[in-house]
Amino acid sequence: MRNIKLVLAYDGNAYHGFQRQANAMTIQQLVEERLQKIFGHPLTINGSARTDAGVHAYYQVVNFFTQGTIPAERIPLAAKGILPDDIVVVAATEETAEFHARCSAKSKIYRYRLVNTRIANPFERNYAWHFPLPLDVSLMHEAAQAVVGTHDFSAFRATGGAPVSPVRTIMAAQCRSTDNSLIEFEFWGTGFLYHMVRNLVGTLVQVGQRRLTPAGFAAILKGLDRHAAGMTAPAQGLYLVDVKY
Amino acid sequence: MRNIKLVLAYDGNAYHGFQRQANAMTIQQLVEERLQKIFGHPLTINGSARTDAGVHAYYQVVNFFTQGTIPAERIPLAAKGILPDDIVVVAATEETAEFHARCSAKSKIYRYRLVNTRIANPFERNYAWHFPLPLDVSLMHEAAQAVVGTHDFSAFRATGGAPVSPVRTIMAAQCRSTDNSLIEFEFWGTGFLYHMVRNLVGTLVQVGQRRLTPAGFAAILKGLDRHAAGMTAPAQGLYLVDVKY
Incomplete structure (x- = not known):
């Protein structure tokens, strides 16, 4: 075979x-x-x-x-x-026979695309989250650094998920603006919980709006309480972009 | 009113x-x-x-x-x-009351997007023409310069269109590659015949494949014969990108 x-x-x-x-x-x-x-x-x-x-x-x-x-x-x-x-x-x-797409994977990278313009772009409606209010990209990037390392991500885990360990290791997290309107988040980690990236993005956006400080974001991570975190960002902005073996 | x-x-x-x-x-x-x-x-x-x-x-x-x-x-x-x-x-x-979107327009710009990779990009399937064979961008740009000026565009006009004058003025035409895989054509003109941009692109692609020289492309324009020109490029690559008044 x-x-x-x-x-x-x-x-x-x-x-x-x-x-x-x-x-x-x-x-x-x-x-x-x-x-x-x-x-x-x-x-x-x-x-x-x-x-x-x-x-x-x-x-x-x-x-x-x-x-x-x-x-x-x-x-x-x-x-x-x-x-x-x-x-x-x-x-x-x-x-070789030992290779298994999931079990052999050492790490994965997810990207989340957000279009930050007052008026929506019709070509992005299925490919990004349209967020019309101003966002501070450098503040979101700063806050995102709190997830780097090995943490219990219970605060960013979907309620009702399968009973697996909530501990994951994130090697890198970034938020960058590639032009005036497109903001991209990227997370490189050994694994991700159900809805974890979308919950992280939904909470980082509160930081971008200055409704939450980077220290407040770090405290939510430490608090392990899903209800303290922000909304689940919509699905259409999320992309699996790399799997490393 | x-x-x-x-x-x-x-x-x-x-x-x-x-x-x-x-x-x-x-x-x-x-x-x-x-x-x-x-x-x-x-x-x-x-x-x-x-x-x-x-x-x-x-x-x-x-x-x-x-x-x-x-x-x-x-x-x-x-x-x-x-x-x-x-x-x-x-x-x-x-x-003011005199403004009319069509009649007051002095010129328009159309863009045509082509993805030139062997394997298609699923995110571009409705937004560009996937053309899997190698194309010479500079040769297509050179050939496209033949359309600049005032010409009878009968060779690039859809058969069966309404009986209007086939003479149009093109101020600028270009073909550029913005990265290794995306090729963009742009035409700035006072007006365009039915299917004209898509017919120009379908014929320029023959130049890009070296099946037609830039001089041969210019001869097709001069020849006024629709049957001598190439295919009509697919609709999903075409964008109206500007209207000047």
Whole structure:
């Protein structure tokens, strides 16, 4: 059996997230069904991360086992013919049997895009959070540094998530403005809790509005209380942009 | 009666073009129906240009007459509440009675976006032409200079268009690559024939592939024969980006 690793890019708008669900179309189900046509047998893909409904990926990694003989380097173009154009196979390689997209992942990077203009940009409506009030980018960047390190992220965890450890390690966090209107947050970490990035962004925006100080943001992290943190930023601004092995 | 000028930005994907049609939803119809709610009476908007189905605008200008009393500067935010989020009123001003969005326009600028990568970008599928073969940007820029000046553009005119003069004046034409994968064409002219920009781009791409020389491109323009020119580039790459008065 060959172990194939794919890098996928997808626009998440039309899907109910990555992971298979009973009654809604997901990235996983669609990719599995279509790849079956190339490989000639049913297959199951392991994703490096779940992405929620409406969340995007520039770099989602999956792997699967197959007896199919198509050379890995030909998979991207073969997949182009059978996948809808909002899901693209960017790269394909053959890995050793031990490789697992989720379990082998050492770290991931998520990016969150926010358009900070009074009037919305119609081309960004599905690809960023439109936030019309002024935001202080350097203050948000300063506050974001509090998450670097190993912390209990209970304050930024979705209520009702599966019972896993709330401790995660973040290697880097930044907030930058690439032009006058686009603000990008980026978090590089070993793992992320359900809704963690969107909850961090929703709270950092309070700092950007000067409704919360960087010290107040750090205190919320330490306080472990989800109710003290801000809103969950909308899904359409979030992108999985890298997975490192 | 007040004469109101609006600058609209819209994502054209969901509409059958700008101009009203009997049996399909267009930008014009939707904007007229929704603005009626702000101004309290039926109204008709004049657009600076028709845009085809799937064509976008960063800067489409319309005007209309109203007895409504809302201050012009409050229209963008009032419109935000009643328009779908793929159509945005970017600016509104009150003009003298003589102003007409189409007839008063002195020139317009169209941009055409092309993504030149072997593997498609799923986020660009509705916003650019994905062209997977190598293209020589400087050769396309050189060829495009042939259209600058006043010419009979019959070679780049859609067959079956309305019987108007095929002579138009182009002040500037360029093809540039803003990064390794995105190629942008821009045409600044007093007016454009139906499908003219898309036909120019479809033919310039032949130059970029070295299937046609810049001199051959100039000869097609001089030849006035639509059949000698290339394909009509797909609608989703085209943007109306400026109208000058």
